[in-house]
Amino acid sequence: xxxxxxxxxxxxxxxxxxxxxxxxxxxxxxxxxxxxxxxxxxxxxxxxxxxxxxxxxxxxxxxxxxxxxxxxxxxxxxxxxxxxxxxxxxxxxxxxxxxxxxxxxxxxxxxxxxxxxxxxxxxxxxxxxxxxxxxxxxxxxxxxxxxxxxxxxxxxxxxxxxxxxxxxxxxxxxxxxxxxxxxxxxxxxxxxxxxxxxxxxxxxxxxxxxxxxxxxxxxxxxxxxxxxxxxxxxx
Ligand SMILES: Cc1cc2nc3c(=O)[nH]c(=O)nc-3n(C[C@H](O)[C@H](O)[C@H](O)COP(=O)(O)OP(=O)(O)OC[C@H]3O[C@@H](n4cnc5c(N)ncnc54)[C@H](O)[C@@H]3O)c2cc1C
Numbered sequence: 001x002x003x004x005x006x007x008x009x010x011x012x013x014x015x016x017x018x019x020x021x022x023x024x025x026x027x028x029x030x031x032x033x034x035x036x037x038x039x040x041x042x043x044x045x046x047x048x049x050x051x052x053x054x055x056x057x058x059x060x061x062x063x064x065x066x067x068x069x070x071x072x073x074x075x076x077x078x079x080x081x082x083x084x085x086x087x088x089x090x091x092x093x094x095x096x097x098x099x100x101x102x103x104x105x106x107x108x109x110x111x112x113x114x115x116x117x118x119x120x121x122x123x124x125x126x127x128x129x130x131x132x133x134x135x136x137x138x139x140x141x142x143x144x145x146x147x148x149x150x151x152x153x154x155x156x157x158x159x160x161x162x163x164x165x166x167x168x169x170x171x172x173x174x175x176x177x178x179x180x181x182x183x184x185x186x187x188x189x190x191x192x193x194x195x196x197x198x199x200x201x202x203x204x205x206x207x208x209x210x211x212x213x214x215x216x217x218x219x220x221x222x223x224x225x226x227x228x229x230x231x232x233x234x235x
Contacts, residue, residue, distance in 0.1 A: 008092040036096035038128040056120035058127035106136035115144040118207025144185040
């Protein structure tokens with residue numbers, strides 16, 4: 001069956017897995033195969049409520065993909081997703097959308113800067129790099145969250161370091177002391193930029209508005225061209 005980004009495709013929640021208290025992984029199964037690029041997002045409609053979600057896996061050409069969704073208190077769709085919705089329930093999906101994409105050939109160092117479920121498109125990009133053994137330069141993944149319990153996909157990304165040469169994973173906790181990085185993401189990408197010789201880096205920023213605006217301004221102040229700063233804002 002053919003589809004376009006204008007067509008709603010029927011599907012269901014194939015599985016729902018609690019990966020942290022407030023962030024769950026939803027595996028979506030569609031009636032037909034779905035093609036997309038790593039970093040793109042889909043619109044999901046459940047009981048008449050439509051919201052956008054970054055695809056968190058790279059399964060293009062198959063009929064399933066994964067989403068990482070955080071519960072927002074009082075939110076229309078997430079209240080359903082973290083309440084009444086169960087495996088097998090129906091949904092509709094439309095897409096893919098978005099220009100939050102890797103370059104055709106990865107010849108620059110890449111900075112993936114995110115907070116919370118802003119990790120999702122980077123998980124898809126890393127999945128693609130591993131599956132297709134894509135040649136690349138250094139990749140810095142700076143992921144901010146509150147506490148150790150909120151560290152999404154921590155073991156999984158540490159494991160990816162074995163397959164992705166030059167992947168530097170910097171999880172940063174803002175509300176708990178631990179033996180890793182603490183505070184906000186900003187001081188950590190600044191530190192990396194100041195202490196490494198970088199290869200014409202491209203910055204990818206994903207998550208909620210405040211973090212993205214602050215990061216973008218900081219990078220501009222550090223002299224980087226906004227053409228090399230790609231943003232995906234979760235409004
Ligand atoms: C391109 C894109 C990709 C995205 N990808 C992801 C992703 O991968 N993962 C993810 O978790 N999210 C993602 N989002 C965010 C997602 O689309 C939704 O915005 C989010 O899930 C909240 O939807 P909701 O219906 O639960 O909340 P909404 O009902 O839209 O409410 C949003 C916020 O407003 C508050 N609110 C709502 N009504 C009121 C009211 N009457 N008074 C006061 N406050 C109120 C809610 O408490 C909530 O905090 C993405 C967004 C975009 C644009």
